[in-house]
Amino acid sequence: MTSPTITDVDLLIVGAGPTGLYAAYYAGFRELTTAVVDSLPEAGGQVTAMYPEKMIYDVAGFPAVRGRDLVQALVEQADRWQPTYLLGRRAHALTEEGGAFVVGLDGGVAVRAKAVLITAGIGEFTPRPLPAGDGWVGRGMVHFVPELEVHRGQDVVVVGGGDSAFDWALALHPIARSVTIVHRRARFRAMPATVREVEGLGVPIITDAEVSAFHGEPDLAAVTVTAKAGGARRLPAQAVVAALGFTADLGPIESWGLEIAHRSIAVDSTMRTARDRVYAAGDVAAYSGKVKLIATGFGEAATAVNNIAVALDPAAHLFPGHSSGD
Structure with a gap:
């Protein structure tokens, strides 16, 4: 049996999304060598895979930033310390030697x-x-929009009532011929300010209704929307964006001896998990009062890395000073 090729580093970061990329920068700032692993073939995690063209409004210092531009900036920031990227590779067993x-x-x-x-x-x-x-996937139905231009001049129906559904509506409105939101409830999970912005654009929002049928041959041409109270209408649609969310699976990480609940990893205030020298940050980390934002992940990454630095070298200072210092 061939022995595996081994990469030796101080810190292995599992996940190359925004939190992982910022952790790679901050670990370099703390003079730790790093490797960044992700099952996806490009850095950026869900941002790159699901919404590279979508504008992000809640990252400090950016009134608005496109997903792919945020990822590019984070990669450039981390590159100062030359992390090793192992992309398109899934992490499996964790052992100690x-x-x-x-x-x-x-x-x-x-x-x-x-x-x-x-x-x-x-x-x-x-x-x-x-x-x-x-x-209908590949014939008109998609779950996210990597390239907005694909939908230029189309009639687009967005299904869902969360932030993603309304964000897609905002992004598509300037280029699509028409955009309509269909949601099976009367209330939305999206931020009220985003809902008001979409309403202000005059985007039709059909509530208490579902897309009940697709029509077209071979590709999508229209959908039927059926109201819970009865009655149906047919809408032109060359694309349906099913923004209904995702079910998650941590995969082999669940066997790493960590405390896992609701597909999240329990951490303490230092971001340490139930296993010594294994930490978690970003959406996967769970603690009381957690708010899942990219900005939150950045702070958690810095907290984790600073505590890792001390765990590896007890003589090190927890707070290293500011990066802007002398």
């Missing part, structure tokens, strides 16, 4: 690290299904 962790990856590769920081977002995600859309 000689006081270090060894994590096996796809392709006969392994990483040996003194500490591990899990920033894997929601893990491996599966879109929640739209029953009427079975068989």
Whole structure:
């Protein structure tokens, strides 16, 4: 049996989303060598995979920033310290050898690290299904929009009532021929300010209703929307964005001896998990009062890395000073 190729670092970061990328920068600032692993082929995690063209409004210092631009800036920031990227590789078993962790990856590769920081977002995600859309993926139905231009001049129906549904409506409104939101409830989970902005654009919002049928051959041309109270209408649609959320699976990480509940990893105030020298930050980390924002993940990454630095070298200071200092 061929021995795996081993990469030796101080810190292994599992997840190359915004939190993981900022952790790579901050670990370099603390003079830790790092490797960043992600099952996706590009850095950026869910931002790159699901909404690279969408504008993000709640990152400090950016009145608005496109997803792909935020990722590019984070990669450039981390590049100062030359982290090792192992992308398109899933992390498997976590073992301990000689006081270090060894994590096996796809392709006969392994990483040996003194500490591990899990920033894997929601893990491996599966879109929640739209029953009427079975068989229509690739023929007009999508779950997210990597390229807005694909939908220029189209009639687009967005299904859902959360932030993603309303964000897609805002992003598509300037380029689509028409955008309509359909939601099965009368109340929305989206931020009220975003709902008001969409309403102010005159985007039709159909509530207490569902997309009950797709029509077209071979590609989508129209949908039927059926109200719970009865009655149906047919809408032109060359695209349906099923923004219904995702079910998550942490995959092999669930077998790493951590405290896991509701597909999240329990951490303390230092971001340490139930296993010594294994930390978590970002959406995957759970504690009382947690607010899942990209900005929150940045702060958690810095907290985790500073505590990791002390865990690896008890003589180190928890607070290293500001990066703007002399």
